Amino acid sequence: MSVSNTGSYTSQLSAASSSITLAANAVSAPVITRVDDISNYGDGRDLRVNFNRVSDESRIGSYRIFVVKDSKAGSFSLSAANNVPSAYYTQVGKTGYNISQVLSSGARDVDGSLIANGVVYRVFVMAVGTGSYSGSNALSSASSSIVLYGNGNVDAASNVNVSDISDYGDGRDLRVTFNRASDESRISGYRIMVVKSNQAGSFNLSWANSVSSSNYTTVDKTGYNITKVLSSGARDVDGDYIRNGTSYRVFVLSIGSGGYYGSNALSSYSPAITLGTNGYVGPASNVSVSDVSDYGDGRDLLVNFKRADDERYISQYRILVVKNGDAGRFDLNDANA
Structure with a gap:
């Protein structure tokens, strides 16, 4: 939250970050670095996913790439990922290096729909535990949103x-x-x-x-x-x-x-x-979160955000951690309280 430094202007609340659940995971989660539309096939071959491998791959057997409709990404969790049928994700072997994976023509989203043009997606990657860590899987945060467009090589803004x-x-x-x-x-x-x-x-x-x-x-x-x-x-x-x-x-x-x-x-x-009478107190943006340690408390949570475009009327920012189930109704009035 951007807080006015004069009391004369209305404070501004950023959009929520993606959801995160802190846990002392034996298997760490991969980090998606980018998703790109690279072709014009009108199917999964248009979608390339880049992610950083986990730091200790000896504990995992592979990765799974999940494509989720944006409208459902906010509720997609580790539990949901563990229950996705194998036909609805892309399996990727570990390589010892960060991975860049182009999906196949038959790739599907987690609902079972073939990946197609004109749909807003987000991507998740899960590290799959193996051996004594079998069942200890770890899910990445959501990627940025992406829309595939089969458009005869007309480029999107x-x-x-x-x-x-x-x-x-x-x-x-x-x-x-x-x-x-x-x-x-x-x-x-x-x-x-x-x-x-x-x-x-x-x-x-x-x-x-x-x-x-x-x-x-x-x-x-x-x-x-x-x-x-x-x-x-x-x-x-x-x-x-x-x-x-x-x-x-x-x-x-x-x-x-x-x-x-x-x-x-x-x-x-x-x-x-959300437009408002705000005396140019702008919200922070690009809020992202990561689970970075295993203390089991706030030290596990790394928060990144982009500062407000104009900080002249801002005295400070406040980081507010909200349970995922409450985030949809959390607003500026709640933040100010």
Whole structure:
């Protein structure tokens, strides 16, 4: 939580980190370093997963890669991972090195659905104990979200971020930044789409393509990464005016042109943002957590976060640890109390 240093401004609460359960694990968890969309097959071959091996691989026999729909990632746990059928994960042998694994054409998510374009996923990796450590498995934290797009080589925008920069109470408060598509010769421009956070997990390329032109913001390509402040009349994809007090995530759609007309590509979503009258006290972002020791107390928990963009009105940050079952209803009022 970002805390005002004057008492004149409203404090701001970051989005929650991924969930973590501390335990004295005999087997340590791998760490996912990145997930990438590398091809245009429209199946698991598009998805590459990179992760760091566990420090002591003598205790494990292999790794399992789990692909989870983003809407279900918050509840995916070690217990759930242990019960996934073998047809619904990818088994990877240990190598003594960090691993980069491209999935197969028949790879499925943990629900049994073939991995496909236009679905928001997160990835987990489990270290599988062996020998005297059999049954002592350890699950990584979730990866960043990823959307595969089979789009005739139209590239998606990336690194979408959002900031609350003013106090108009409308779209002018919302600044969106993103990295341009790697090859802009195949696109005409971009569409910024503001989605209520509770719908972001199901927002996909098909939905984005069908959004009415009055419910997104068009941005021309520039050859550079883009910063855009929305207008007073900006609306979310449901047609509601952007306003204070609603949690949003933002997507960017790259629009194919010429021979690529109709072949659009959707970015992953931004961190969540709730606009408010906040005197420019911005929230921290990119909150991540790791289990780093085996003391059985707070010393096991490493917390990383990105500082607020403007710290002039912030006196301190407060790290708040919330039980996973309570996180969905934890808000700024709870944090301030």
